[in-house]
Amino acid sequence: METVNIKINGKEYAVPQGSTVLEAARAAKIEIPTLCYLKDINAIGACRLCLVEVSEGGRPFRMVTACVYPVTEGMEVLTNTPKIMKSRKLNLELVLSNHDKKCLSCTRNTTCELQKLCNEYGVDENYFKGEMNKYEIDESSPIIRDNNKCILCRRCVAVCSKVQGIGVIGANDRGFDTHIASAFETSLGDNACINCGQCIVACPTGALYERDDTAKVMEAIADPSKKVYICTAPSVRAQIGECFGYEPGTDVEGKMVAAIKRLGFDGVFDMNLTADLTIMEEATEFLGRVKNGGVLPMITSCSPGWIKFCEHYYPEMTENLSTCKSPQQMFGAVVKTYFAEKEGIDPKDIIFVSAIPCTAKKFEVGRDGESAAGVPDVDVAITTRELGRMIEKAGIKFRELDDEAFDIPFDIGSGAGAIFGATGGVMEAALRTAAEVIEGKPLEKLEFNEVRGTEGIKFASYKLGDITLNVAVTSGTGNARKLLDDVKAGKVDVQFIEVMGCPGGCVNGGGQPHQPAEVRETVDLRAVRAAVLYNDDAKADLRKSHENSAVKKLYDEYFGEPNSHKAHEILHTHYVKRGVYNK
Numbered sequence: 001m002e003t004v005n006i007k008i009n010g011k012e013y014a015v016p017q018g019s020t021v022l023e024a025a026r027a028a029k030i031e032i033p034t035l036c037y038l039k040d041i042n043a044i045g046a047c048r049l050c051l052v053e054v055s056e057g058g059r060p061f062r063m064v065t066a067c068v069y070p071v072t073e074g075m076e077v078l079t080n081t082p083k084i085m086k087s088r089k090l091n092l093e094l095v096l097s098n099h100d101k102k103c104l105s106c107t108r109n110t111t112c113e114l115q116k117l118c119n120e121y122g123v124d125e126n127y128f129k130g131e132m133n134k135y136e137i138d139e140s141s142p143i144i145r146d147n148n149k150c151i152l153c154r155r156c157v158a159v160c161s162k163v164q165g166i167g168v169i170g171a172n173d174r175g176f177d178t179h180i181a182s183a184f185e186t187s188l189g190d191n192a193c194i195n196c197g198q199c200i201v202a203c204p205t206g207a208l209y210e211r212d213d214t215a216k217v218m219e220a221i222a223d224p225s226k227k228v229y230i231c232t233a234p235s236v237r238a239q240i241g242e243c244f245g246y247e248p249g250t251d252v253e254g255k256m257v258a259a260i261k262r263l264g265f266d267g268v269f270d271m272n273l274t275a276d277l278t279i280m281e282e283a284t285e286f287l288g289r290v291k292n293g294g295v296l297p298m299i300t301s302c303s304p305g306w307i308k309f310c311e312h313y314y315p316e317m318t319e320n321l322s323t324c325k326s327p328q329q330m331f332g333a334v335v336k337t338y339f340a341e342k343e344g345i346d347p348k349d350i351i352f353v354s355a356i357p358c359t360a361k362k363f364e365v366g367r368d369g370e371s372a373a374g375v376p377d378v379d380v381a382i383t384t385r386e387l388g389r390m391i392e393k394a395g396i397k398f399r400e401l402d403d404e405a406f407d408i409p410f411d412i413g414s415g416a417g418a419i420f421g422a423t424g425g426v427m428e429a430a431l432r433t434a435a436e437v438i439e440g441k442p443l444e445k446l447e448f449n450e451v452r453g454t455e456g457i458k459f460a461s462y463k464l465g466d467i468t469l470n471v472a473v474t475s476g477t478g479n480a481r482k483l484l485d486d487v488k489a490g491k492v493d494v495q496f497i498e499v500m501g502c503p504g505g506c507v508n509g510g511g512q513p514h515q516p517a518e519v520r521e522t523v524d525l526r527a528v529r530a531a532v533l534y535n536d537d538a539k540a541d542l543r544k545s546h547e548n549s550a551v552k553k554l555y556d557e558y559f560g561e562p563n564s565h566k567a568h569e570i571l572h573t574h575y576v577k578r579g580v581y582n583k
């Protein structure tokens with residue numbers, strides 16, 4: 001690696017040629033503030049918070065933006081002179097001059113990157129007074145956009161377009177009127193937004209957030225005529241600790257269950273169970289397609305952001321999608337059919353809540369074909385962040401709680417179900433079951449390491465009995481786009497594909513706890529969070545979906561066998577060929 005020699009604040013460093021001043025400073029453990037910068041995604045020098053002074057070739061110092069300015073041999077950099085601090089403060093004051101400063105009730109209060117910097121730089125919120133833009137809040141979809149709190153950093157725009165390969169948002173108008181919106185000012189609920197929430201994760205402020213459905217849940221709990229049950233997705237237990245000050249990658253399953261029980265639900269269930277049920281249905285569906293000449297490659301269907309993406313951008317491939325409902329929807333369907341019959345409860349009196357890492361699941365609950373008992377399978381989907389807020393608001397001392405266990409009869413989930421939350425996890429879980437069904441004997445090794453890891457697109461090939469099975473795993477719809485284009489062009493030959501809408505899978509979902517860009521840059525959140533799930537799997541006694549006794553009981557007592565007529569009616573769904581111009 002070629003290096004150049006530079007000085008930062010008088011100290012010498014050899015840094016890789018081609019680095020920016022920001023990268024060089026951060027490598028030297030000197031923090032330079034940024035708002036618009038996102039490593040590898042958005043380096044546009046727009047917010048001008050990363051101002052530094054540089055001198056090159058002995059010329060006088062001048063101010064540049066560190067995120068886009070390259071280092072040169074002999075460069076001298078100053079990162080914290082009074083002139084720099086004053087300029088950064090002025091820029092923050094300018095940002096605030098057109099900002100709806102309602103920090104006290106803002107969803108990002110205490111996690112807002114703008115607020116943190118204003119605090120650090122002692123910014124007086126009323127320094128510049130004058131005309132301010134006033135925008136209507138877009139509440140047309142689960143993704144709420146409040147442009148009154150937007151600082152035009154364009155991080156959301158870059159993620160939507162470059163990472164997710166979608167591009168339904170951009171900067172409209174110019175000058176003082178510039179604002180982030182969609183083409184022709186369509187609202188997000190009326191265009192081809194897939195509700196993935198990756199723009200929320202990228203936003204440094206409270207300009208983007210998910211629809212808050214927590215009041216609906218609390219009202220249901222307070223209604224004595226309702227039975228209110230909740231299930232939590234595998235990756236919620238791996239992340240909700242971050243809402244309560246735990247390091248990313250801390251498994252807080254027991255405390256999470258204990259906290260939810262204190263909110264007053266009638267039952268707290270483990271979604272790992274219906275992840276196992278999904279595998280039973282999906283693996284059977286796949287083997288059936290292989291045997292009977294069905295549409296291949298079959299593509300997984302448990303990620304609703306991915307499903308909407310496929311419906312908008314690859315409508316010709318909706319037949320490739322597995323017809324299995326997602327684990328969230330299967331759970332609601334099972335509770336409102338099998339469980340309701342068993343307990344003698346009218347499904348109309350059940351409110352089923354799912355706690356999930358995903359904003360797209362808020363859209364999924366209202367889809368056609370998701371109401372097995374004649375009422376919606378799931379009534380409310382709340383994100384990990386919302387669940388964290390509910391627990392906090394209820395005054396529950398999360399960190400002081402002792403571990404508690406999920407409630408019977410839906411308390412048993414396998415390690416295969418747990419790894420659903422990480423990219424490659426669904427494929428690995430399906431392979432464990434498919435391999436044992438095909439080969440008729442227990443697997444010697446349960447780990448399918450080729451499909452693990454955070455790489456955007458992965459391929460693997462397995463010989464199972466007489467069948468050679470070529471599979472692909474991808475996450476992030478931008479990667480899915482590349483893979484599907486190759487499949488359509490005949491460049492890759494696979495029979496089974498796992499797609500997760502969010503990069504890295506659910507552990508990096510749009511509803512997960514906020515982490516500032518600074519942390520996202522230094523911690524591989526996808527890997528660290530996924531490690532919780534793989535550890536859960538490694539230490540579990542039960543690691544295969546088809547050995548889950550609660551799932552076996554469901555088939556014995558109710559569904560008969562996987563893909564039975566009854567299973568199809570209750571656990572499967574259908575899709576819409578939307579195209580790009582339909583919502």
Ligand code: SF4
Pocket residue numbers: 099100101102103104106107108109110112113114115149205206207
């Ligand atoms: S976006 Fe940040 S600075 Fe603006 S009101 Fe919300 S917390 Fe305060």
Ligand code: SF4
Pocket residue numbers: 143159160164166167168169188192193194195196197198199200
């Ligand atoms: S939710 Fe996803 S598709 Fe919609 S604007 Fe945000 S990043 Fe783009």
Ligand code: SF4
Pocket residue numbers: 149150151152153154155156157180199202203204205207208
């Ligand atoms: S909505 Fe958020 S991420 Fe997008 S430009 Fe505005 S402040 Fe930046």
